[in-house]
Amino acid sequence: MASENDQTxxxxxxxxxxxxxxxxxxxxxxxxxAVVLLDRIRKSWVLGLAISFAFVMLFLMSVxxxxxxxxxxxxxxxxxxxxxxxxxxxxxxGIGHAGTLISAILLLLRQEWRTSINRFAEAMTLFAxxxxxxxxxxxxxxxxVFYWLMPYPNTMxxxxxxxxxxxxxVFAVSTYATVSLLFWYVGLLPDLANLxxxxxxxxxxxxxxxxxxxxxxxxRHWARYQTSYLLLAGLATPxxxxxxTIVSYDFAVSVVPGWHTTxxxxxxxxxxxxxxxxxxxxxxxxxxxxxxxxxxxxDRHLDNxxxxxxxxxxxxxxxxxxxDFIAWYGENEYEFFMMLGPGRPFGPYWAxxxxxxxxxxxxxxxLWFKFARRNVIVLWLISILVNVGMWLERFIIVVTSxxxxxxxxxxxxxxxxxxxxxxxxxxxxxxxxxxxxxxRVLPAIAIxxxxxxxxxxxxxxxxxxxxxxxxxxxxx
Amino acid sequence: xxxxxxxSANTLARASIFGGAFVALGAVLVTHMVIRSPYQTExxxxxxxxxxxxxxxxxxxxxxxxxxxxxxxxxxxxxxxxPTYTCMSCHSQIWTDSPMLAPVRESLALDRPLEWNRIHxxxxxxxxxxxxxxxxGVGCYSCHGRVDLMPLAWxxxxxxxxxxxxxxxxxxxxxxxxxxxxxLEWSVDKDQEAVKAFVTREADAESKEFLMEDDYVSQExxxxxxxxxxxxxxxxxxxxxxxxAVCHR
Numbered sequence: 038m039a040s041e042n043d044q045t046x047x048x049x050x051x052x053x054x055x056x057x058x059x060x061x062x063x064x065x066x067x068x069x070x071a072v073v074l075l076d077r078i079r080k081s082w083v084l085g086l087a088i089s090f091a092f093v094m095l096f097l098m099s100v101x102x103x104x105x106x107x108x109x110x111x112x113x114x115x116x117x118x119x120x121x122x123x124x125x126x127x128x129x130x131g132i133g134h135a136g137t138l139i140s141a142i143l144l145l146l147r148q149e150w151r152t153s154i155n156r157f158a159e160a161m162t163l164f165a166x167x168x169x170x171x172x173x174x175x176x177x178x179x180x181x182v183f184y185w186l187m188p189y190p191n192t193m194x195x196x197x198x199x200x201x202x203x204x205x206x207v208f209a210v211s212t213y214a215t216v217s218l219l220f221w222y223v224g225l226l227p228d229l230a231n232l233x234x235x236x237x238x239x240x241x242x243x244x245x246x247x248x249x250x251x252x253x254x255x256x257r258h259w260a261r262y263q264t265s266y267l268l269l270a271g272l273a274t275p276x277x278x279x280x281x282t283i284v285s286y287d288f289a290v291s292v293v294p295g296w297h298t299t300x301x302x303x304x305x306x307x308x309x310x311x312x313x314x315x316x317x318x319x320x321x322x323x324x325x326x327x328x329x330x331x332x333x334x335x336d337r338h339l340d341n342x343x344x345x346x347x348x349x350x351x352x353x354x355x356x357x358x359x360x361d362f363i364a365w366y367g368e369n370e371y372e373f374f375m376m377l378g379p380g381r382p383f384g385p386y387w388a389x390x391x392x393x394x395x396x397x398x399x400x401x402x403x404l405w406f407k408f409a410r411r412n413v414i415v416l417w418l419i420s421i422l423v424n425v426g427m428w429l430e431r432f433i434i435v436v437t438s439x440x441x442x443x444x445x446x447x448x449x450x451x452x453x454x455x456x457x458x459x460x461x462x463x464x465x466x467x468x469x470x471x472x473x474x475x476x477r478v479l480p481a482i483a484i485x486x487x488x489x490x491x492x493x494x495x496x497x498x499x500x501x502x503x504x505x506x507x508x509x510x511x512x513x
Numbered sequence: 514x515x516x517x518x519x520x521s522a523n524t525l526a527r528a529s530i531f532g533g534a535f536v537a538l539g540a541v542l543v544t545h546m547v548i549r550s551p552y553q554t555e556x557x558x559x560x561x562x563x564x565x566x567x568x569x570x571x572x573x574x575x576x577x578x579x580x581x582x583x584x585x586x587x588x589x590x591x592x593x594x595x596p597t598y599t600c601m602s603c604h605s606q607i608w609t610d611s612p613m614l615a616p617v618r619e620s621l622a623l624d625r626p627l628e629w630n631r632i633h634x635x636x637x638x639x640x641x642x643x644x645x646x647x648x649x650g651v652g653c654y655s656c657h658g659r660v661d662l663m664p665l666a667w668x669x670x671x672x673x674x675x676x677x678x679x680x681x682x683x684x685x686x687x688x689x690x691x692x693x694x695x696x697l698e699w700s701v702d703k704d705q706e707a708v709k710a711f712v713t714r715e716a717d718a719e720s721k722e723f724l725m726e727d728d729y730v731s732q733e734x735x736x737x738x739x740x741x742x743x744x745x746x747x748x749x750x751x752x753x754x755x756x757x758a759v760c761h762r
Contacts, residue, residue: 192548194675233517246517251526 053340055150057332060491065333069484070235072328073477081327086473092466099460100175108178110456117439117451122176124431125461127284128312129169129468130210131305131427134277135313136162137217140224141273144266150341152490153333156228156483157324157475158317159221164471165316166214168464173206175460202286209283213276220269226252226262227485281309288434294371295380295438298363304356311349311397312427314342318420320472322413324481333482340410346423347404353430354398371443381437385450389429390437396426554671560630563616565665572661572697579653579660579695590642594629597621632668633657639674640762649743650688654697655680661697681754684745685736691743701732708735715742 102110113120136158143151174183186207188196197204229249236242252258285305288296318339325334364376374380381390400422403409410416441448475481551558571577580586582595597620604614620627635641646656653660658669670676680687690711693699701708708730712721716738724734740747746754 190545192671192673192675194678242517251523 053337054335054494055337056153056487056490056494057335060332060487061495062488062491065487065491066231066235066484068330068332069480069482069487070232073232073480074236074241078477079327082473082477086470089466089469089473092463093470094466095459096463096467099456099463102456103175103460104180108176110454112452112454112457114449114451116442116447116449117436119176119435119439120451121453121457121461122172123287124428124435125464126169126172126176127287127305127431127435128428129165129172129464130213130284131281131309131312131431132316132424133162133165133169133213133217133313134281134306134309135317136160136165137213137220137273137277138310138313139317140220141270141277144270145274149490149493150338152486153330153335153482154317154321154338154342155486156221156224156479157320157472157481159217159224160472160475160479160481161313161316161320162217163214163221164468164475166210166217167471168468170210170214171464173203173210202283202290205283205286209280213280216269216273216276220266220273223262223266223269224483224486225479226250227254228480228483230254231484232480277309278306281306288438293438293442294369295375295434298360300356300359300363304353304359307349307352307356308427308430311346311353312424314346314349315420315423315427318342318346318416319424322417322420324476328476328481330482333487336411336413339413339416343404343410343416343419346420347401350397350401350404350423357394357398375438375441380441381433384437384441386433386437386440390433393426393429393433396422397430400426549671554668554673555632556668556671559665559667560632562630562665563627565613567664568660568666569662569664586643587647588644590640590644592643597627632666633672635672639760641760647694648691649684649745650691650694650739651680651684652687652689652694652696652699654699655687655689659697677760678755681759682748684747684754685733685740687732688736688739688743688745690739701730701735705730711735712738 108122111120111122136155139151139158140155140162143155174180177183185195186197186204197207226249229245230252233242233245233249236245282302282305285301289298289301291297321334321339321342325331361376364372367373376382378384381387384390400419403415403419408415409419436451440450547553571582572579582599583592584595586592597617600614600617601621604611604617608614609618616627619625656670656672660666689699689701690708693704709725712724712730712735716724720738724730724738737747739745746752
C-alpha cells in the first residue's frame with residue numbers, strides 16, 4: 038500500500054496512495070457511475086435532502102417577508118448598515134473559492150491529487166456562489182431594481198458608477214459564476230457521456246445524452262477538450278484571486294477604521310481559500326464515508342487539503358498580525374482604538390473576536406501534527422471550526438468597524454434578528470439541497486480523470502517493475 | 514446497443530444552439546421595443562376626459578393665448594389647470610345648454626372641481642419646474658408638440674429621463690426667443706427673417722458676424738446666442754444641467 042509513486046521519483050516520498058489499489062478503467066467507472074445510476078435511493082440521502090429542503094422553505098419564507106416588509110426586519114441600524122447579508126455574502130463567496138483553486142490552480146500545477154476532489158469542489162463553488170450571489174440583491178432596499186447595476190442602454194440615460202466596488206462586485210460575481218459553471222460543465226462532458234452509455238433507463242439516456250452534447254471520446258474531442266479545459270483553468274485562476282480581491286475592496290476602499298487596510302486583498306483571498314478548503318473537508322469526509330469512496334478520496338487527499346488549510350491559515354494569521362501591527366505602528370488613534378483597544382479585542386464584541394482568534398489561529402495549529410491530519414474526526418472538527426471562525430472574521434470586520442467609528446455619538450451595536458438568522462440558515466439549506474441533488478444526478482468525482490489517474494499510477498508501477506508501460510486495461 | 518438519438522437530432526441540436534441565441538436576442542429586443550413603445554410611454558395616446566376639451570378649437574380656432582388658462586406657467590413650477598371659473602367666464606354666456614359642458618356646469622353648481630385625467634405625469638421624485646423653462650427660452654412646442662392641432666390632448670414626448678437629458682445636454686437645439694415661447698408655429702427656418710432681425714438687434718458685432726456668416730442663422734447658432742443671453746448652462750459649463758440635484762431634490 039505504501040508508496041507506489043516514489044519509485045518514479047515524480048511525486049517524492051508520498052506516504053499515502055493517491056488512489057486505492059487495483060483500480061482499472063472499468064472499476065473506476067463502475068464504482069462512480071453506480072452512485073448515480075444504480076444505487077437505490079438511500080434513506081440517509083432522503084433524510085438529508087428533506088432537512089435541507091425544510092431550510093430552503095425557511096429561506097423562501099425569509100425572502101418573502103423581506104420583500105414584503107423591507108430590510109427593516111433585520112437588526113440593521115444607522116451606523117451598522119451592513120450586517121449578516123454582507124457577512125454571509127463574503128463568507129459564501131469565500132467558500133466558493135477553494136473549488137476553483139482545486140480545479141484550476143492545482144490543474145495548472147499538475148497536482149494529481151486534485152483529480153478526485155475537483156468535481157464536487159467545483160459544484161460546491163457553484164452552489165456557494167449561488168448562495169453568495171443572492172445576498173447583494175436581497176440586501177438592497179429596493180431589490181426589484183437590481184438590474185440598474187448592469188450597464189445597458191436605458192430610457193433614463195443612466196449607467197452604473199464604475200468607481201464603486203459594489204459595481205465591481207456585480208461583474209466579479211457574475212463572471213465568476215459563469216466561468217465556474219462553464220469550467221464545471223466542460224469537465225462534466227466526458228462523464229455525462231459515460232453516464233449516457235451506462236444508463237439503462239431511456240429517460241436517463243436522453244437527459245445525459247442531451248447534456249453530453251454528442252461526446253464520442255474521439256482523439257480530436259479529447260485534444261480540444263484538454264486545450265479548452267486548460268484555457269479555462271488559466272482564466273479561472275486570475276478570477277479566483279481577483280474576485281475575492283474585489284470583494285475585499287468593498288471594505289478596503291472605504292475610509293472606515295478597520296476597513297481601510299491595504300493588506301485586505303491578499304488576506305481576503307487567503308481567507309477565502311482557507312474557508313473553502315475547510316468546507317471541502319467538511320463535505321468530503323462524510324461523502325467518502327457514506328458512499329464508500331475511500332479508494333478515491335484517500336487519506337492523502339485529506340492530508341494535502343489540511344496542509345493547504347494550514348498554509349492559508351498562517352497567511353490569514355499574518356493578516357491579523359499586520360492589521361494589529363500597523364494599528365500600533367501607524368499611530369492613528371481611530372485605528373488603534375479599533376484594532377487594539379475597545380474596538381475589537383476589548384469592545385462589545387470581544388467574545389466574537391477571541392472566538393475568531395481561537396478558531397482561525399490557535400486551533401488550526403494542530404494541523405502541523407500528523408495525528409491531527411490523519412485523524413478524520415479531528416480533521417473534520419477543525420474544518421468545521423475554521424468555517425465558524427471565518428464566518429466570525431467577516432462578522433468582526435463588518436460589524437465592529439461600523440458600530441464604533443469616528444463619531445462616538447454615532448455608536449450603536451448591531452443585534453441580528455430572527456430574520457437575519459433565518460436567511461443565513463436558509464442559504465445553508467439551499468446549498469445542501471443543491472449538493473444533495475448534485476450527488477444524486479451527477480458524478481461527484483470526475484470519472485474520466487480518475488480513469489486517467491488509475492492508468493498513470495498503474496503505468497508508473499509497471500515502469501518501475503519491468504520497464505514497460507503496460508496497463509491492465511485498454512486505453513480507449 | 515441501439516442508438517439513443519435519431520440522426521435528425523444533429524439538426525435539432527444545431528438549430529437549438531442558434532435558436533437559443535436568437536430567442537435570447539429577441540427577448541432583449543422585444544423588451545427594448547416595449548419600454549419605448551406608446552404602450553409604456555403613452556405617447557400619442559388619447560385619454561378620456563370628463564369633458565372632451567379641444568385645444569385645437571380654443572387655441573387655433575379662437576386664438577386664446579396659452580397663459581389665459583395655464584396662468585401660473587411663468588411664475589410657478591406647476592403650469593396649472595384652469596379652474597371651472599375660467600371655463601365659465603365664457604361658457605356662462607355661450608353654449609350654455611350644451612350637453613357636452615354639463616360636467617362643467619355641474620362642477621360650478623356643486624362647487625366640486627372637474628377631475629381631469631393627467632396626461633403628463635412625471636414621478637413625484639422628479640421636481641419639474643415650468644417657470645424656469647419658459648423663462649429661459651424653451652417654448653411650449655418643444656415638449657408638448659403642436660397642442661393647437663390636438664382635438665383631444667395627448668402626450669407628444671415620452672417625458673423619460675433620457676429625453677430630458679438630451680435637451681439638458683444640448684439646450685441650444687431647442688432654445689427660442691422669449692417672445693416666441695407661446696408661438697406653436699414658430700421655427701428658425703419659417704421665421705428666418707425675424708430671427709436674423711433678432712440676431713442683428715441682440716448680438717454684439719463679433720458674434721453677429723459669426724452667426725450671420727452664411728446669411729443664414731441655424732437653430733444651433735441662435736441657440737448658442739440665446740444660451741449666452743439667458744444664461745443657460747450648456748455642455749462643459751461648470752454647473753451642468755445634468756447634475757442630479759437639478760431635478761431629483
